[in-house]
Amino acid sequence: MKYIDEYRDAGVARRLAAEISRRVSRSWVLMEICGGQTHTLMRYGIDELLPPQIELVHGPGCPVCVTPLEVLDKAIEIASLPDVTLVSYGDMLRVPGSRTDLFHVKANGGDVRVAYSPMEALKIARAHPERRVVFLGIGFETTAPANGMAVWQGAREGLRNFSMLASHLLVPPAIRMLLESPGNRVQGFIAPGHVCTVMGYREYAELSRRYRVPIVVGGFEPVDLLEAISMLVAQLEEGRTVAENQYARSVTYEGNRPAQAIMEKVFEVCDRKWRGIGPIPNSGLRFRREFAAYDAEQVFGVANETAEEPAECLSAQVLQGLKKPVDCPAFATRCTPATPLGAPMVSAEGACAAYYHYRRRPRAATGDSCRGAWPCAPTRTVTGGSK
Amino acid sequence: MCLAIPGKILDTEERDGTRTARVEFGGITRRVHLDFVPEAEVGDYVIVHVGFALSRLNAEEAERTFQLLEQLGVLEGEELNSAANGSSPENDRQE
Numbered sequence: 001m002k003y004i005d006e007y008r009d010a011g012v013a014r015r016l017a018a019e020i021s022r023r024v025s026r027s028w029v030l031m032e033i034c035g036g037q038t039h040t041l042m043r044y045g046i047d048e049l050l051p052p053q054i055e056l057v058h059g060p061g062c063p064v065c066v067t068p069l070e071v072l073d074k075a076i077e078i079a080s081l082p083d084v085t086l087v088s089y090g091d092m093l094r095v096p097g098s099r100t101d102l103f104h105v106k107a108n109g110g111d112v113r114v115a116y117s118p119m120e121a122l123k124i125a126r127a128h129p130e131r132r133v134v135f136l137g138i139g140f141e142t143t144a145p146a147n148g149m150a151v152w153q154g155a156r157e158g159l160r161n162f163s164m165l166a167s168h169l170l171v172p173p174a175i176r177m178l179l180e181s182p183g184n185r186v187q188g189f190i191a192p193g194h195v196c197t198v199m200g201y202r203e204y205a206e207l208s209r210r211y212r213v214p215i216v217v218g219g220f221e222p223v224d225l226l227e228a229i230s231m232l233v234a235q236l237e238e239g240r241t242v243a244e245n246q247y248a249r250s251v252t253y254e255g256n257r258p259a260q261a262i263m264e265k266v267f268e269v270c271d272r273k274w275r276g277i278g279p280i281p282n283s284g285l286r287f288r289r290e291f292a293a294y295d296a297e298q299v300f301g302v303a304n305e306t307a308e309e310p311a312e313c314l315s316a317q318v319l320q321g322l323k324k325p326v327d328c329p330a331f332a333t334r335c336t337p338a339t340p341l342g343a344p345m346v347s348a349e350g351a352c353a354a355y356y357h358y359r360r361r362p363r364a365a366t367g368d369s370c371r372g373a374w375p376c377a378p379t380r381t382v383t384g385g386s387k
Numbered sequence: 388m389c390l391a392i393p394g395k396i397l398d399t400e401e402r403d404g405t406r407t408a409r410v411e412f413g414g415i416t417r418r419v420h421l422d423f424v425p426e427a428e429v430g431d432y433v434i435v436h437v438g439f440a441l442s443r444l445n446a447e448e449a450e451r452t453f454q455l456l457e458q459l460g461v462l463e464g465e466e467l468n469s470a471a472n473g474s475s476p477e478n479d480r481q482e
Contacts, residue, residue, distance in 0.1 A: 139388060142389040
């Protein structure tokens with residue numbers, strides 16, 4: 001597949017890793033923000049391919065993981081109503097709420113459906129005027145335009161039985177929070193390529209200037225991430241701190257204007273709580289007043305509910321790059337993808353789930369990082385795979 | 388969650404007042420909304436997320452990446468994967 005295979009080329013990856021090794025003269029701590037990038041790094045063993053001076057820590061960029069607990073509780077409450085059809089992205093069904101999860105609501109007879117796109121929820125609403133159809137609209141800037149478009153379209157058609165339980169989060173305020181944290185160790189960031197496909201990277205250039213930290217917008221394939229790491233190491237070694245764009249085949253400085261326009265029409269910036277992290281100022285989106293009739297929080301009167309997060313899950317520190325998933329005493333014992341304590345173990349992009357799937361054997365036990373897998377295997381390109 | 392994958396536009400069609408396309412992802416075809424990439428045409432590759440195309444892939448920029456790698460010597464002595472120089476038919480494998 002064009003635009004995928006060449007970015008999984010094992011030979012290119014090996015040489016990029018060698019280039020990074022040649023260039024690095026001291027230790028650097030880098031963070032990839034996006035959970036999709038975490039997944040690629042773990043799946044392809046890129047962390048083990050890098051010289052020991054490069055430490056990768058994993059950021060809070062898994063929307064499923066950081067969607068506040070109370071949003072889950074509200075979704076569960078709404079989905080339990082007899083006249084409601086709750087439509088959700090599949091990842092959200094097994095994320096634990098305070099007492100149960102959406103999967104159990106479905107098992108107990110609730111009408112909970114999985115959709116690939118928010119537009120499918122609109123279709124269900126059109127076809128079933130007797131049902132109140134609610135879409136659980138979560139995500140970062142990547143997903144907000146699609147969710148916003150569903151609401152915009154619903155309003156245009158005058159659909160009265162459709163609403164959205166929306167919880168959208170914005171990435172740059174979270175990076176600012178990390179950089180201002182006294183415990184911050186991160187010296188360079190890989191910015192999320194699909195968030196930036198929508199938003200451009202002007203905000204990241206401002207962060208880079210203000211905090212004197214290099215930021216490289218990165219793609220999602222192994223060669224993308226190795227090139228982004230190579231660009232960060234080059235900046236750090238040369239004492240430069242600018243925003244650069246590795247993922248230029250998809251990302252422009254200004255981003256996608258039509259997508260930004262629909263977000264601005266439907267949503268406005270607000271303070272938001274992040275699961276495992278807490279409140280971050282101006283880090284989310286809420287409906288503009290004109291769209292109140294489509295805001296499920298208002299339609300179902302659940303706007304003011306709050307929830308306390310369980311204390312035994314270390315996800316707060318994992319999501320801020322302060323701890324690795326394997327540092328958690330519950331990791332792979334009391335907390336597994338089948339019985340998760342926290343969201344990072346549920347989502348395919350959660351750091352804990354990525355470590356669970358790809359890193360359960362101790363690194364030292366194998367003696368070397370090449371286990372006959374990519375990129376050490378003789379085949380030059382890896383496609384297909386475990387997903 | 389922010390998973391978005393590249394696919395090729397096979398044809399376009401107006402549906403429910405918006406422009407949509409049939410997009411092929413290595414053998415799998417899906418209907419995709421083009422509201423955010425009005426400039427996209429048949430034959431273009433687009434990055435698709437939750438049923439919406441978010442960008443039209445820039446072939447020149449994609450090539451530039453491999454040119455830069457070549458300058459760095461990263462590709463030296465190893466032939467480029469055929470897809471990178473655009474000369475091969477697509478294969479059907481996909482994630």
